[in-house]
Structure formats: C-alpha cells, structure tokens
Amino acid sequence: MRKINNYEELILEQTRLEIxxxxxxxxxxxxxxxxxxxxxxxxxxxxxxxxxxxQGTENxxxxxxxxxxxxxxxxxxxxxxxxxxxxxxxxxALKGITNKLINTKTS
Numbered sequence: 001m002r003k004i005n006n007y008e009e010l011i012l013e014q015t016r017l018e019i020x021x022x023x024x025x026x027x028x029x030x031x032x033x034x035x036x037x038x039x040x041x042x043x044x045x046x047x048x049x050x051x052x053x054x055q056g057t058e059n060x061x062x063x064x065x066x067x068x069x070x071x072x073x074x075x076x077x078x079x080x081x082x083x084x085x086x087x088x089x090x091x092x093a094l095k096g097i098t099n100k101l102i103n104t105k106t107s
Contacts, residue, residue, distance in 0.1 A: 067098050 004010050075091045 064099060064102060067102070068095055071095055071098065 004013055071091055071094045075087075075094065079087045079090060
C-alpha cells in the first residue's frame with residue numbers, strides 16, 4: 001500500500017477497492033453456490049432423519065408412551081451384546097417408524 005498524496009489518487013484507490021470488493025463478492029457467491037450443491041445429499045439425508053424426530057407434545061398419547069417404553073425394553077434386552085452404535089440408533093429408528101405408523105392410523 002502506498003501513500004495517497006492528492007484527491008485524484010484517493011479517487012483511483014476508491015475505485016480500485018470497489019472493483020476488488022465486487023470481484024470478491026462474485027467469488028464468494030460462486031463458492032456459496034458450489035457449497036450448496038455439494039451439501040444437497042446431506043440435506044436430503046437430514047430430511048430423511050426427520051421421521052425419527054418426535055412430532056411434539058400435542059400428539060403425545062398414552063399409546064405412544066407405552067410403545068416407546070415397550071421398544072426400550074425390547075431393544076435393550078435383545079441388543080445387550082450388540083455394537084454401541086446399533087444400540088443407540090435402533091431404538092430411535094423403531095420409535096420414529098412406530099410414531100409415523102400411529103400418526104397415519106389415527107389421522
């Protein structure tokens with residue numbers, strides 16, 4: 001960076017900086033677009049995992065609570081010697097699937 005001595009040099013430096021800013025904005029937009037396209041499979045996977053998310057307290061019922069408790073007992077007994085990841089994910093998957101089934105049956 002050199003020293004600015006007069007008004008014309010100041011204006012030239014300002015226009016140079018504005019052009020640099022525009023170039024950086026276009027590069028940043030291109031990078032964001034590229035990142036969005038690379039993350040598309042992950043977004044689809046997250047959307048798939050939403051079936052395992054509890055739907056909220058407004059739909060909780062005694063039936064869902066009983067099924068959830070029963071799944072915990074059933075899975076913990078059957079998978080006591082299984083892999084730790086399987087012991088964590090299988091109850092979540094089963095609860096999500098049964099909650100979806102219950103919601104479709106009651107709707």
